[in-house]
Amino acid sequence: MSARTRNAFAEYFANLWAGIVTTCVGMRLTLRYFFSKPITMLYPEERPEVPAGFRGLHAYEESKCIACKMCVAACPVDCIAIEMVGRGKDALVTRYEIDYSRCLFCGLCVAACPTQCLWMTEVYDLSCTSRQACRRSFARAKTQDEIAAHERLMEQKEAEKKAQAAEAARKKAAEAKPQADKTE
Amino acid sequence: MQDAIQQIHSGVFGLLWPEMLRLPTWLVLTAGFVVGGALVLVWMALMALAWTYGERRIAGFIQVRYGPNRVGPLGLLQPVADGIKCFSKEDTVPTVAYKFMYTLAPLLVFLGAMLPFAALPFSQRLVLADMPLGLYYVLAFEAIEVIGILMAGWAPGSKWSLYGGMRLAAQLLSYEIPMGLCALVIILLSGSLNLGEIVTWQSQNAWGLEHPWVLGWAIFRSPVTFIAFVIFFVAGLAASKRAPFDLPEAESELVAGYHTEYSGLRFSFFFMAEYTAMYVVCALSAVLFLGGWYGPVPMPDVAPDSSLAARWVELVGLQGLQGDLSMMQKIVCAGRTLCEALFQGEGLRILASEAIGLFNLLLKAFGLYFVMIWVRWTLPRVRIDQVMYLCLKVLLPFSLVCLIWALIQVALF
Numbered sequence: 001m002s003a004r005t006r007n008a009f010a011e012y013f014a015n016l017w018a019g020i021v022t023t024c025v026g027m028r029l030t031l032r033y034f035f036s037k038p039i040t041m042l043y044p045e046e047r048p049e050v051p052a053g054f055r056g057l058h059a060y061e062e063s064k065c066i067a068c069k070m071c072v073a074a075c076p077v078d079c080i081a082i083e084m085v086g087r088g089k090d091a092l093v094t095r096y097e098i099d100y101s102r103c104l105f106c107g108l109c110v111a112a113c114p115t116q117c118l119w120m121t122e123v124y125d126l127s128c129t130s131r132q133a134c135r136r137s138f139a140r141a142k143t144q145d146e147i148a149a150h151e152r153l154m155e156q157k158e159a160e161k162k163a164q165a166a167e168a169a170r171k172k173a174a175e176a177k178p179q180a181d182k183t184e
Numbered sequence: 185m186q187d188a189i190q191q192i193h194s195g196v197f198g199l200l201w202p203e204m205l206r207l208p209t210w211l212v213l214t215a216g217f218v219v220g221g222a223l224v225l226v227w228m229a230l231m232a233l234a235w236t237y238g239e240r241r242i243a244g245f246i247q248v249r250y251g252p253n254r255v256g257p258l259g260l261l262q263p264v265a266d267g268i269k270c271f272s273k274e275d276t277v278p279t280v281a282y283k284f285m286y287t288l289a290p291l292l293v294f295l296g297a298m299l300p301f302a303a304l305p306f307s308q309r310l311v312l313a314d315m316p317l318g319l320y321y322v323l324a325f326e327a328i329e330v331i332g333i334l335m336a337g338w339a340p341g342s343k344w345s346l347y348g349g350m351r352l353a354a355q356l357l358s359y360e361i362p363m364g365l366c367a368l369v370i371i372l373l374s375g376s377l378n379l380g381e382i383v384t385w386q387s388q389n390a391w392g393l394e395h396p397w398v399l400g401w402a403i404f405r406s407p408v409t410f411i412a413f414v415i416f417f418v419a420g421l422a423a424s425k426r427a428p429f430d431l432p433e434a435e436s437e438l439v440a441g442y443h444t445e446y447s448g449l450r451f452s453f454f455f456m457a458e459y460t461a462m463y464v465v466c467a468l469s470a471v472l473f474l475g476g477w478y479g480p481v482p483m484p485d486v487a488p489d490s491s492l493a494a495r496w497v498e499l500v501g502l503q504g505l506q507g508d509l510s511m512m513q514k515i516v517c518a519g520r521t522l523c524e525a526l527f528q529g530e531g532l533r534i535l536a537s538e539a540i541g542l543f544n545l546l547l548k549a550f551g552l553y554f555v556m557i558w559v560r561w562t563l564p565r566v567r568i569d570q571v572m573y574l575c576l577k578v579l580l581p582f583s584l585v586c587l588i589w590a591l592i593q594v595a596l597f
Contacts, residue, residue, distance in 0.1 A: 016578060023563065030246045030562040040249045 064117035074112035292332030307541030340445035348441025352432035383476035420465035477541030
């Protein structure tokens with residue numbers, strides 16, 4: 001028997017042995033996995049713990065909002081829509097909608113808000129079945145009467161302001177006239 | 185004809201026919217075939233249902249996940265949902281297919297999976313037909329499946345199917361050889377082709393003990409039989425097209441192999457046939473090498489020649505059914521005596537022994553079934569040349585060595 005054939009013979013058995021051993025190793029490994037606990041999370045029943053600083057669904061406090069539209073300006077994808085009656089502390093927000101089919105949860109709107117009336121919660125399951133359902137409304141729904149009443153109030157305030165301004169201007173003018181007379 | 189009746193008598197259908205009722209031969213035969221076929225069908229459906237679920241669950245656990253667990257408690261109704269889905273699928277036939285062969289193929293495959301059950305025992309007396317050539321019959325009729333699958337590969341005119349069919353033919357034909365040789369080792373040592381006698385051989389006289397319990401099983405009798413068992417099981421894996429030998433239906437290469445073009449009910453025929461063929465291989469390995477229904481749970485002693493049928497016939501005779509009674513009275517009497525035969529004295533012991541035997545056999549067969557699934561989710565698929573290498577250059581020489589050793593053993597001792 002030459003060295004070459006002897007090597008081939010030995011190689012055959014070495015291969016066979018390697019095959020059997022590696023099979024056993026693999027089988028032992030999978031058997032160990034078989035008896036280990038599944039790592040799958042049964043999602044709707046079990047829920048993952050949300051990490052701190054997670055940016056999920058927005059939360060909005062209407063009473064603090066001054067309808068300054070800073071959030072709208074900050075939004076990179078223009079997904080916030082605001083409509084209001086009046087301005088500043090007196091503003092009545094009639095519509096505050098975020099379109100979650102476009103929102104990228106960057107949090108820039110929250111950073112831009114001067115009154116901290118907008119922040120982000122840990123709610124993340126926001127699936128919806130239509131485009132319309134993706135637009136979430138945050139402001140309380142207002143009745144037509146409420147809006148009309150607020151509009152009247154605003155007009156009244158506006159008118160009062162105008163009247164005050166006119167009064168002030170007249171006073172100013174009245175004060176200014178005698179001085180002017182003096183100088184002349 | 186007479187032989188066929190004899191075999192049906194000696195099997196479980198001895199129970200169904202007390203000679204007193206004097207039924208015509210053709211009726212007995214037809215009833216035997218219909219009832220036997222129905223039982224086998226029920227068993228096949230159960231196997232497919234239970235093990236699709238079992239396989240998916242086991243696969244899940246091996247991959248550290250859960251598997252199906254949403255339909256019903258623990259996902260137990262998943263196979264029912266799968267079945268409903270399968271039945272409600274559209275039945276399509278490719279326009280270029282050979283219609284006749286295309287239709288015939290799933291039926292042949294199904295038949296090939298069904299026929300071995302005629303001689304495959306479930307327990308000592310739970311055999312449809314206790315044939316003297318039982319082992320030969322089972323191995324021969326398992327091979328019918330090959331023809332059906334070749335037809336399924338050829339008929340639809342699809343390249344995927346054709347590749348699958350050709351691979352299967354090459355694989356099955358070569359793996360039949362080591363499988364047969366390993367069966368031959370057992371035949372030589374036990375001196376019988378009858379599956380019942382092979383189990384009886386395993387239940388007595390080994391290692392100097394008259395009742396050797398587990399030690400009497402073929403695999404513990406000599407190193408040769410142990411190697412033969414491993415070879416037989418590996419060849420059986422290949423014969424039932426299981427991973428790592430699932431080249432005929434390799435999903436990642438051939439879509440689905442030979443059943444690519446089948447859908448709905450026709451596909452489910454292939455599917456059930458596959459799971460049944462796996463059971464046949466497992467049960468046959470258990471009977472040939474693991475002592476069949478003998479051990480690990482001991483069976484109560486029953487006189488070897490006592491049979492429920494004989495007892496029943498005797499009782500019916502004692503109660504004088506020979507006279508002129510109406511058919512209804514005869515049936516009532518037969519039923520009452522059957523209950524007596526079953527639940528009194530020896531009859532009850534036979535029942536207990538059969539139940540334990542069934543438990544033993546199913547324990548081993550399902551254990552092997554689990555190993556098959558375990559192997560599937562562990563080992564990657566081998567290449568076609570590796571399949572041939574393993575068969576012709578590894579299994580075949582080793583099974584030949586086993587055979588020669590067994591020959592020497594039989595000749596010298």
